[in-house]
Amino acid sequence: MLAERTDQIGKNSVYTVMSRDCLDVLAHGHWSRHGFFNVSEYELQLSGGETLYRSECFDAIQNFITMLTEPCRVMFPC
Numbered sequence: 498m499l500a501e502r503t504d505q506i507g508k509n510s511v512y513t514v515m516s517r518d519c520l521d522v523l524a525h526g527h528w529s530r531h532g533f534f535n536v537s538e539y540e541l542q543l544s545g546g547e548t549l550y551r552s553e554c555f556d557a558i559q560n561f562i563t564m565l566t567e568p569c570r571v572m573f574p575c
Contacts, residue, residue: 510534514555519544520565522558 512534514522521544526536539558541550550561 512536514539516544520549520562522562 509525509527512524512526514524516522521542523540523542524534524536525538525540526534528534536555537553539552539555540548541558541561542548549565550558552558552561
């Protein structure tokens, strides 16, 4: 992720990674002086703002979303 504005450099920020239906994936971190976003933690939220899951690993967030949206497939794989 590249910074669009240089006034965000070094400040703690929240970046929306993806948003679909009622789920939002947010990345907490800061912008580097080179314009890159350094993620310290990912957060899965309902659209209303309730936090469902937090992790330092994006794969863990993706697995949690899969578990929520496809419970039968996770519990009983083919």
